[in-house]
Amino acid sequence: MKSFAGSRRDEPAAGEFHVSHTYIWCRTHLIFSTKDRRRQIAPDLQSRLWPYLGGIARENGLHAMAVGGGEDHVHMLLGLCATLSLSSSLQRIKGASSRWVHENFPDLGCFAWQEGYGAFSVSQSQVGRTIRYIQGQEEHHRRTSFEEEFVAFLRRYGMPYDPQRVFG
Numbered sequence: 083m084k085s086f087a088g089s090r091r092d093e094p095a096a097g098e099f100h101v102s103h104t105y106i107w108c109r110t111h112l113i114f115s116t117k118d119r120r121r122q123i124a125p126d127l128q129s130r131l132w133p134y135l136g137g138i139a140r141e142n143g144l145h146a147m148a149v150g151g152g153e154d155h156v157h158m159l160l161g162l163c164a165t166l167s168l169s170s171s172l173q174r175i176k177g178a179s180s181r182w183v184h185e186n187f188p189d190l191g192c193f194a195w196q197e198g199y200g201a202f203s204v205s206q207s208q209v210g211r212t213i214r215y216i217q218g219q220e221e222h223h224r225r226t227s228f229e230e231e232f233v234a235f236l237r238r239y240g241m242p243y244d245p246q247r248v249f250g
Contacts, residue, residue, distance in 0.1 A: 089191070090228060104164040106163065107161075108161065108166045108203075109157055109160070109161050109203070109204040109205075110161075110202065110203060110204065111201070111216075112157070112172065112199060112201050112202075113199065113200040113201075114172070114195055115196045116155065116193070117196050118250075120154060120155065120193075120195070121153040122190055123151065128151070130186075131182075132149040132150060134148050134179060135158065138174065138178045139158070139175060142175075143163040144160055144163055144166070144171055145160065146158055146159070147213060150218075150219070152219055155232075171202075176195040179195075181198060181225060186217060196250070200235055200236070202235060232248070232249075233245075236248070
């Protein structure tokens with residue numbers, strides 16, 4: 083049977099094969115902050131929140147390769163899945179973690195995540211470097227503010243931005 087656009091064959095021709103599964107390698111370095119960049123993620127919360135964020139990712143079929151950050155923001159190296167968009171993945175992670183913070187840390191009743199985020203692609207050759215970068219956030223932020231760091235990412239990736247609006 084000759085193939086043409088729109089036709090359907092039940093069996094592949096000699097030498098052809100069909101991929102029966104979806105394979106995706108899409109690693110993304112995500113950066114998002116607390117609402118108004120409030121310094122609400124103290125070290126005692128960090129030690130519980132970072133693993134919790136990784137758990138939310140796993141529950142949604144995502145692969146959290148590294149989670150870290152500072153008192154006002156989070157970095158995640160996230161392996162995306164084929165069934166969720168990036169924005170849906172982040173919506174689930176932010177929503178579930180915000181509920182968890184409110185339930186487990188009642189004194190943080192005003193805790194919330196900023197609406198926006200940064201998402202930067204990571205090649206296979208840069209995965210290890212990115213993990214080390216995320217793990218070294220405490221040391222990194224002794225020298226650099228979140229705002230400086232985020233703008234540096236935008237510049238490094240050549241992303242246009244309005245300096246007056248980048249932080250709301």
